[in-house]
Amino acid sequence: MDHTEPQHHPQQQMPQRLSALYQFHNAPEVAPAHGLEYDDTPYPSSDKYPVIHTAASSSYDTKYTGKHAYNDNRPPRIIFGMKIKTFLVVAFVVMLIVVGAAVGGAVGGRALRQNNGGDGMWPEGTISNATSTTASSPTSATPTFTAATPTYTPLSDCPDSNNTTYTSAHSSTLSSTPNSTPPLYLTFTKHCALASPLSASGSTTLSDAFVYSFSDCVELCASFNVVSQKAECSVAVYRPGGSRPGNCWVGKANFDIGSSAVDEGTDVAVVMGGSKS
Template structure:
């Protein structure tokens, strides 16, 4: 019996495949990313893929760099920018915001200081104008921050030349021109006495008010004005001390039945009594 014809030896040899697939009967396909063809025969591990590169991001190297230089994977993108570009832009924006905040705070403080200085200058100018106006007018309005200049006049007295002489208040001229009958009955006529102690310290005396004046007649006018506006003769005594200090050198009040002979002599004090 004839033997079957021999076939060519190459027909019995399997088609040569890569080392990865030469012992598999599956059709050969393109390798996945990270795998390479290797015709070397590995006797113990030739049935498993050979990984020729490390993972794209090595867990032991947390710097975000690829394990191999020739890794062509795209870099990480944040808001359309690379990580380094994004960090630079974020730093610049933070510096701009901080600079704007600091500049605004400094500018606001400077504006407040300027407004305060302007207000102080306006206040000082107003005070200067008020002082100039007060020098040309006898009547001035005062405020809590304005100190009126103290007159330097020396209070005078017409004693002893006016001792035991009569004095009629200037309010008498107003009484003659007014239709108020009570004004004409007010006590406006006094008698001056020089160098006598004031009787308002005696028992039964009532002090009405006090003032700082520059003459004996002005002190009497304080008492007469009280009588004029109160329609009566309630103020009967005026005591004047020219050398007295502020706030008062004139005291007026009421004490009926005062006798000049009963008063004690006292230099520097003048007394006016209402004429009955």
């Protein structure tokens, strides 16, 4: 049996290639650390060192730029779910809004105090004065409102009331003594079917209205006499068949029943305190 001596081939020794970390130094030669023998990159890339990128970091190490720039790949800083730049912009806008609101409130409060007497409270009587001013002299347009028109038929107590005396209801409020004689300017005589004295020359019509009875028309005339305390209104003319806006006219006129013409549908009341214009 032939024993062939095993041939011993010398182990091929691969050249060691040191990483950039070990290529440039003047220290004694030291065996490279494990994992760095065949590092083809010009900088360490093992798990013992951080990863190196050729691009410079724009957020953290901007002063180290160039081929061997350093970036540790840390995530961007987040504040309230926003990046730093976004957070600063939002904070600046919110600050502007808060400052503007504060300045506006201060200016408005100062103007309000100046308009209200300087004490910040409504001056005495301001509300009531404003209400009365608005009611007496409206300055703004308001929606129009049309009330329902009553469908009652105006009535006349003629001919039953012809040549009878009527005393105004105002006499009870003016008299200080019960059952006292009412003033003559509140006492009238009713006449039926006579022509209106207010249509004659020299007469004066004081007012007109739409009423529902002969007595209501007389009361309109009596109201003028209550204010003047004399026979300011001497004649009340009522036409129950008239239409709106008026079927009652009151005023001052000369009245002579003997010379008055007949006019069916027209009733006339004359004050007893005087009938001259």
